[in-house]
Amino acid sequence: MDSVLAQAPAFFSAGNIAFVLAALWRTIAMTAIGCSLGFVFGLGIAILRRSTIGWLAPARWLAALYVETFRRVPFLVILIMALFALQPVAPQLSLLAIATIAVTLVATAFLSETIRGGLDSVPRQQWEGAAALNFGAWHTLVRVMLPQAMRVILPPASAFVVMFVKDTSLASHLGVVELTFSGKILVNRGFSPVLGFGVILVLYFALSWPLSIAAARLEKRLAAPRHR
């Protein structure tokens, strides 16, 4: 404990703080960009898989194959696959960008299933009503389907994102200096693991706790009409 206290001034140097904050930023970027893009692409896949247009059948089949594969392969494997697949064709991509693409690939697969379940939960009367009132596909989606589906989508989707904040630590295997890796580097430089990983632990908590609270707030707001 004494050694921890003695090390503290050196540990919390401006250089180290900037180093850890940069790593924190990479963790946030991978999660936020990857999961946001995953939501958008996942929505696309969910809509595709719900469509009944005949000539889209092969696309639906491919989408199902994609979703089932990427939900079953460990994230680390997807990270490594992304690295080997992307580096030769796009050498200018940074490791962070490649890791973010890997997050997007996995988030797309998981969130598409969550979104599909949400859209399926909206009774057919809702979109038939919209169709009879001349709503096009876009208006039906954003004014009727999504607002109602969100109640079902949000709890599992936010749980996924909160979980995935932690999983992005696997990007360290690619050499991305994200939060976990930054702690490891500091410990390797001779700082106490209690200090190095203690700070990392606090930062992970500080990241996922507000996320959970924000999600819970949003869930409440969406459920509100029932109780007004």
Add this chain to the structure above:
Amino acid sequence: MRHLDIADLHAGYGSQQILHGVSLSVDRGEVLSLIGPSGSGKSTLLRTLIGLTQPSAGTVSVGGEAVDYARKADLARLRDRMTIVFQQYNLFQNMTVLGNVTVTPVKIRKRPAAEVEARARALLDRVGMGDKCDAYPENLSGGQQQRVAIARALALDPEILLLDEVTSALDPERVGEVLAVIRELAGEGITMLIVSHEMAFVREVSTRVAMMDAGRVVEVGTPAQIFENPTEARTRDFTARIFRH
């Protein structure tokens, strides 16, 4: 020229045929009621007219223009002129009562919001729902939702209004109110197709009555003809059975 002309219409769900050649002609401002046993295809006929169920054969013309249900432009034009009040109301659960009535005129037809809202409030008053503008559908009774659905349809100024079991969830005193609204609308020249099990209501409000059975119109006539002097045995059986209840 008839306002709505339905000729030999066939439709169903998947491989199951429900309508086996329905033919009906309705004049402008007419109130035509569809009666018939449960499952005879009354709702399916209205759903087919508004383009939710694809017809497999036959023609529908509005104001002399044939509607091609496979063409998006035709469907959109049709739904600008014709609207439906569903048997299950189909109000949008994520919108308030006022939102349900204003969303289509404002967001789809791009009309000025203030004007639409004033009109919507007036229509909701007319159906006795003026004090529930900010309520959500799931907190309303069936009869209240039905009246909101009527206001939502009227806000679109339809030429042709399809009403499916529009009195089924109303309490007796409300039936009178809705009846009055429908009479006014008929007076304004709106053509109506009404599905109802409420024979007293049908008799009051209709210019003509069509009896449906097993996916066909078996008899059409004035209310007096259908209720007092039906030519078809099926019509006689049906009205006798329903009046006894």
